[in-house]
Amino acid sequence: MRAPRVLVVDDHGAIREALRIMLDSHGLAVVGEAADGDTAVRNAAALRPDVVLMDLRMPGTDGVAATREIRRLRLAEVLALTSFDEDELVFGAIRAGAAGFLLKTVDAVTLVAAVRRVAAGEGVLDPGVTRRALAALAAAPPSDEVRGDGLPEASDRAMPGAVLTVREQEVLAGMTRGASNAELAAQLGITVTTVKTHVSNVLAKLGARSRGHAVAIARGLDASP
Structure with a gap:
C-alpha cells in the first residue's frame, strides 16, 4: 500500500x-x-x-x-x-x-x-x-443567520426535509464516538464500502463538509424522524 x-x-x-x-x-x-x-x-x-x-x-x-x-x-x-x-x-x-x-x-x-x-x-x-468547540456549537443560535464568510450555515445547506434512516443514525452515533469505517463495519455487520456510503449520505443530509463537522452538528441536532 x-x-x-x-x-x-x-x-x-x-x-x-x-x-x-x-x-x-x-x-x-x-x-x-x-x-x-x-x-x-x-x-x-x-x-x-x-x-x-x-x-x-x-x-x-x-x-x-x-x-x-x-x-x-x-x-x-x-x-x-x-x-x-x-x-x-x-x-x-x-x-x-x-x-x-x-x-x-x-x-x-x-x-x-x-x-x-x-x-x-x-x-x-x-x-x-x-x-x-462542540459545546460552543451546541450553544450557538439557530442557523438562519449567515456565517462570517458569507456562506449559509450547515442546516441551510442540508437536504430539505431529509431524515436520517435508522442505519444512518447508527453510523452517525459511531462517528461521534470516533469509530473508524472498519470499526463501524464490524460493529454493524456491514462492509466498509457500505459504511462509506452511509457516511456520505449522512454528510449530505446534514449539510456537513466533513465527518468532524457532522459530529459537531449532531451534538445540537436530533437526527431522529
Missing part, C-alpha cells in the same frame, strides 16, 4: 522540521512544506498530497482560510494541529472542512495513525481539541 503523501504547514521552521522527522521516520512521504496559508494552497495544488497537516494560527492567511480553499478545490484532506487556546479557530476549521484535529503535543505514533486514517477518508477527533 502506498504511503500517504503529506504537506506540512506551519509558520515555525523548527516545528515543520520536527513534524517531517516524525512522519519520515514512520514511513510517510512528506512531499512539501509551507509557512503560510497562501503557500499551503499553492503547494497543495502543485503537489496534490493526500493530507495537509495544517497549523491553524499563522500570519497572513491563517489555517482556517487555507483549509476552506483546499477543501473547496478538493486538493487534499486536511488534518489540523492546534493548541488548547485556539477554540475559535477549531470551530472555524470544522466548518471549513477539516477532517480531523490533534493537539500540537501529539506523540509520533498517534500523529502517524491519524494521518493514515484521514488519508483513508476517515475522521480524527482529539477529545481535548473538540470538546469545547
Whole structure:
C-alpha cells in the first residue's frame, strides 16, 4: 500500500522540521512544506498530497482560510494541529472542512495513525481539541443567520426535509464516538464500502463538509424522524 503523501504547514521552521522527522521516520512521504496559508494552497495544488497537516494560527492567511480553499478545490484532506487556546479557530476549521484535529503535543505514533486514517477518508477527533468547540456549537443560535464568510450555515445547506434512516443514525452515533469505517463495519455487520456510503449520505443530509463537522452538528441536532 502506498504511503500517504503529506504537506506540512506551519509558520515555525523548527516545528515543520520536527513534524517531517516524525512522519519520515514512520514511513510517510512528506512531499512539501509551507509557512503560510497562501503557500499551503499553492503547494497543495502543485503537489496534490493526500493530507495537509495544517497549523491553524499563522500570519497572513491563517489555517482556517487555507483549509476552506483546499477543501473547496478538493486538493487534499486536511488534518489540523492546534493548541488548547485556539477554540475559535477549531470551530472555524470544522466548518471549513477539516477532517480531523490533534493537539500540537501529539506523540509520533498517534500523529502517524491519524494521518493514515484521514488519508483513508476517515475522521480524527482529539477529545481535548473538540470538546469545547462542540459545546460552543451546541450553544450557538439557530442557523438562519449567515456565517462570517458569507456562506449559509450547515442546516441551510442540508437536504430539505431529509431524515436520517435508522442505519444512518447508527453510523452517525459511531462517528461521534470516533469509530473508524472498519470499526463501524464490524460493529454493524456491514462492509466498509457500505459504511462509506452511509457516511456520505449522512454528510449530505446534514449539510456537513466533513465527518468532524457532522459530529459537531449532531451534538445540537436530533437526527431522529
